[in-house]
Structures are given as structure tokens and as C-alpha cells.
Amino acid sequence: MAYKMPCAGGIAERLSDIVHDESAWTEFIRSGRAKKVSLAEHENVYFEGDRADRIYEVADGAVMLYKLLPDGRRQVVEILSGGGLFGLQAGELHDCSAETLVASTLHAADRRDVEAANELQSHITRCLLEQLQILHDHTVLLGRKNAFERVATFLMRFVPLRGGAGCLGPGPDADDRVILLAMTRQEIADYLGLTIETVSRIFSEMRRRNLVAVERHDRMRICDVCGICRLTGTH
Amino acid sequence: MAYKMPCAGGIAERLSDIVHDESAWTEFIRSGRAKKVSLAEHENVYFEGDRADRIYEVADGAVMLYKLLPDGRRQVVEILSGGGLFGLQAGELHDCSAETLVASTLHAADRRDVEAANELQSHITRCLLEQLQILHDHTVLLGRKNAFERVATFLMRFVPLRGGAGCLGPGPDADDRVILLAMTRQEIADYLGLTIETVSRIFSEMRRRNLVAVERHDRMRICDVCGICRLTGTH
DNA sequence: CGCGCCCTTGACCAGACTCAATATTAGTGG
DNA sequence: CCACTAATATTGAGTCTGGTCAAGGGCGCG
16 A cells, blocks of 8 residues: 655755754763773673663764564664764663674763763753654664665665765765675674575675675675665655 | 574563653643644644654554655554653654544643753653663564564553563453554554555454454454463564 | 445465575684 | 685575455445
């Protein structure tokens, strides 16, 4: 069943962010109430079910949040990079496990300290709202997009200023971009709700169509950003 | 590929919520700075792309947030009922459309009023964190569960105190429960990332297995709550 | 009673998964 | 620097779940 968009042009308007003051947060980090933690690639920060008494900010690197089903199926639910907040929970326990994708440094703060500091709330709210919006998009990806569209959408995430509401277009030169995935095929599959084989096949198909060139397993050249963008299902 | 849970018993611990003071929010609503809005079944509150200058609380009824792809595919990303907050955005525009599932009354407040009121922030943060946790679970459902597990999981949402971390078990009597879906098959399908036909087939299969009895299209008796629960893939 | 809407059921099809074999890559030690 | 190994990625063949298309059923409402 196909629905009709109420007003096609509605979303075209640039999603210009409302001014956001994060100085209170920067100050909090600097003040020494947050410890710096350095982690290697694929180290875990905490597991689902652990007590949630610290919250984290990605200072450098990238972290994934994932959940496991008892039979071993895994779903990566969020990927966080610089500035992303995680570990804050409504309840007492972590609802996800957290693991670094690459070597990372985190700022770890005590939950009570953060909750007590009123001046931090607006920054936290902002971060949560951004996460929520990303999760909404990801829900559409998982619920309604096919494998090709999922991978194309995934690739577009690595190209800032392109594909979104205020996309700048291809520019005068060749429309290519080199991106660093920093994720294994398995991690990509678990993020996109696919299997490793399907992800691999889609990449191969994209290569055959000259949409991308795989320079190394985790290093790809998107030869035709606009071409990929048209295959995301979103435009 | 199957992963192994790090510590199977970890999540068993009851997710008892940390004390949460929402008196400031109640006061805000009562103060008259939030208008009461009454809407009929299937009326829309706003569309994706509209300016987001009001935020809403579901006082009574239920609301769904959904997104459309340009070719007409729809994904319901959230379902909110009493106490649920929606319409708050990181940017200037709504990232989803909102529509009532049943006749509902909402509290509508001006975004600026809410953002200015520091005493409301902790309530908002709490609501966002709960939404985030539900979306994480939904991500697992969409990314990793099959049709049967999706429908079973969906049904369990209507049975409070059962199926979750602190499930009370079947109790002494027959393990049945009558639930009111308040959604059409199409809405259920769009929420679970399935088609209307698949949802219908799964309900029929469940009926055949005496797991449920369809008393009316939107009114079902779950004959065996524990039986359904075992089929969610989560336990 | 009849119309329209929603739901159910069936037959068929296709996209993604599974299992298995092979190819690459990265890492290790000689 | 190269050989060897382990881990990761690719490719192929076959299967199956869930989608598509089409027909029929049930229910509420005028």
C-alpha cells in the first residue's frame, strides 16, 4: 500500500539548527569532574544489564551501542562519534551494551553529578533529541528499505553536507569522495539488519556499477555521490 | 553469525526506576500555559517538515509518529499514549508526522515556554530517555526479528507487568488477557515493518495455535500470555 | 438490503538468508 | 622481506520467508 506525501516541498526547507549553547558542558568536562578514558579498538565500555551510574561522551573515536537476543542475533542500535553522549538511562541499568569501533577516548562522568547540574540539562536534551531523530531515520531504514537502499543510506552518512535537507549538490568537480568506514562487514550488517554476505554482495554490485571503488576493506571511494544518493530511497 | 551473551543473568535484575519528580510538569500544565486540544480518531497533529514551535503531551488517547518515503512507503516510528511527550525537535522542523490513533486530548505548549522553564528539563529528559529505550527495542525488532516474533512482541506491549525484566509470571488462574489494539492492520503493519497481509496471516496462525482469539478486529484475547511471550524472541 | 471498507486467504514470486567454498587481507615470526 | 596463519571478506548455489497480486469474506452504516 502506497501513501501520498501531504506536501512534497515541505522538508526541502533547510533544517537550520537553533542556536545551541554547550559552554556549560565544555566547562563541566574541563572542570575535572569528568575523567578521561582511553580505550583500544573493540573494547567494551559496559554491558547491557550493568548498573548505569556513569555517563560518557565520545571525545575522539567511535562507539556502537548494541543489543543481543538470547539466540545470538545482534542488532547495533546506535553509532556515536565525536560529541555523542551515551550511557544515560531512564532506569538503573544499561539497556544496551557499548563497544568501541576504533581506538577512542571518552569523557566519563558520574551520573549523579550530571543529573544534579541544572546548567547541563539543555545540552543533554539537545543530544537526546538528535539521537532520537537519527533513530527515527534508522527505523525507516530497517522497517521499509531494501538491502541496496540500506547500504546506500549508510554510505551517505559518511558524506557531510550531502544527501540531507540542505544538500549542496555535486559541485563543479568530479562527484567523488573517499570515506573511512571504520567498521567490519559484520558490524555494518548488524547495524543495517542484514547479513555479512548481503552487505558484501551489495558492495560488489555497487563496484560493478562504478558507484564505488573499494580501496581497502574499510576505505572506499564513492565515485558518484549523487548516484548513491538517488538509490537511498529517501529522495 | 551468532553472538554469545556475556552474562545471561545480568538483565534479570528488576529495572526499578529511579524516583522521578514530575510535579513541575504537572504544575506547568495546570498553570494554563498549555492549551488543551481535542482531536478525533485519525486526525493529524502536524506533518513532517512543519515548523516545530509547539510541543505536545498525550493527556488521553494515543498518537503515532510516522515517516513517509517519497514512493509512498510508510513507517510508524513511535506510538505514544498517556503521558508521552512529542513534537520536541533538535532543529526547527518536525522530523515526523503525528496522527491520532484514537480520539485523543493533548496538552499543547509553546516550545519557547518549555525551553525557558528550567524546572521542566528533568521531566523532559526522563521522557526522552524512555522513548530512546523503547526505540532501541524497536530497532532490534525491525532489524533482527521475523514476522511471528514481531507480532508476538507487539502483543506483549499491551500486557503490563508481563514479559519485561520483572515479569510476575502467569499467576494462579488461566493465563489470558483481553487487549484493545486500537490500531488497524495497516497501522500495525507499518509499525512492525510488515505488510497488512503478513500481519493478518500471523494473527490467523496464532488463532489456529490457540494462542489468541480475535473477538473483534481490534479486540483480542491472548489465551496464553506466557506462550506468546516465549515466541517474542526476547526470552 | 446493499454499499464500502477493512480484513482474510490463496497462489505465486523475489529478495535476502543459509551453507559452503574460495579469496583477500592483516598480523606474526623467521 | 617473505612465508605462514588466522581472520575477514567475497562469491556461488539453493532455500525459504515475507512480499505481491488477486479474489473472496465480514461487518458496520446508511
